[in-house]
Amino acid sequence: MKRGVTDRAMPSGQGRFPKRVEAMLDAADAACAAHGARLTPLRRQVLGLVLESDQPIGAYALLDRLKESRTGAAPPTVYRALEFLLERGFVHKVERLNAFIGCHSATAPHDHDDHDHAHTVQFLICGKCGRVQELEDESVRSALANAASRAGFAPGRMTVEVEGVCRDCG
């Protein structure tokens, strides 16, 4: 199916997100602009969908939502957008869940250009409610960096995921 110019000029899904999400999207947009990257309508929409979910969301669940407004959406559509968003640290992948979650520090209004953070992630995964909380604990990071160094290992991306029971579900 061919798509006309109007689809670009007036992307569906635009403006549909709650205010708090739109604010984060604007912050992400600004952060992109500052680095010569482009938060295209598609990427913005995917990021919005991830951010409005209070739980990690799978790629195919995202795809289903995308299809509501983009008739041509297919797996590569969402995976390519996710690739960009992961690279920039706007979203993270929860490996244990094969699902994606928005990063609140990367999309904070005061964009702290924390590009390294994109690749050093710590999650607390509640096995009851399914919600995931992101940590940024320096003692964990440094303990891990030290342990790696002691093993003669040059550490890069770090994934830390703890499954358990959150405060609300305790």
Added chain:
Amino acid sequence: MKRGVTDRAMPSGQGRFPKRVEAMLDAADAACAAHGARLTPLRRQVLGLVLESDQPIGAYALLDRLKESRTGAAPPTVYRALEFLLERGFVHKVERLNAFIGCHSATAPHDHDDHDHAHTVQFLICGKCGRVQELEDESVRSALANAASRAGFAPGRMTVEVEGVCRDCG
């Protein structure tokens, strides 16, 4: 295809592993016996295949090897064996790679009944050679447990995976 009793009595793949692997298999067997668990021929074979690989190995790669001697092998065959082996801590899953690796401390001759260890794993993943080294760093574990507690989170299984460059590849 139907299989006779002879296949059980003389399971293919038996005795085919290198000595160091057979020693670990015997240790695992003993550990199972001590807990009333059964390291069946299939489970032993799958564990042997995982252990003889010096890299993490995927479920379907295991399946391919299994098929060489077990004509009826299908995905559930290997996944069920892996489920058992994961539960007992004889193998771990590397989440970032969707692959499985043998645990050397769980299959050490002097079986230290480290059942908790099954669910608290730390890996150093070399992005060049693909090999994975397992850590058991207490400072990382405790830093993570503390961070979780501070967040009101009751920690359970912990997954720590660091991607980088190993000593040999540095």
Added chain:
DNA sequence: GTCAGTCTGTTACCTTATAACGCATGAAGC
């Protein structure tokens, strides 16, 4: 031997992710 529980074979299917190709858009240079 019979029974219940466990383990495995077997079929079918679902979920997650990527490869490959080509068109559309937009900026850069002539």
Added chain:
DNA sequence: GCTTCATGCGTTATAAGGTAACAGACTGAC
């Protein structure tokens, strides 16, 4: 204007990872 190149996306097809469900075979207890 017209080319040229890079990027983003649509589209099709397929790879890779994982489970459900049911039935038959085995094991150990009675």
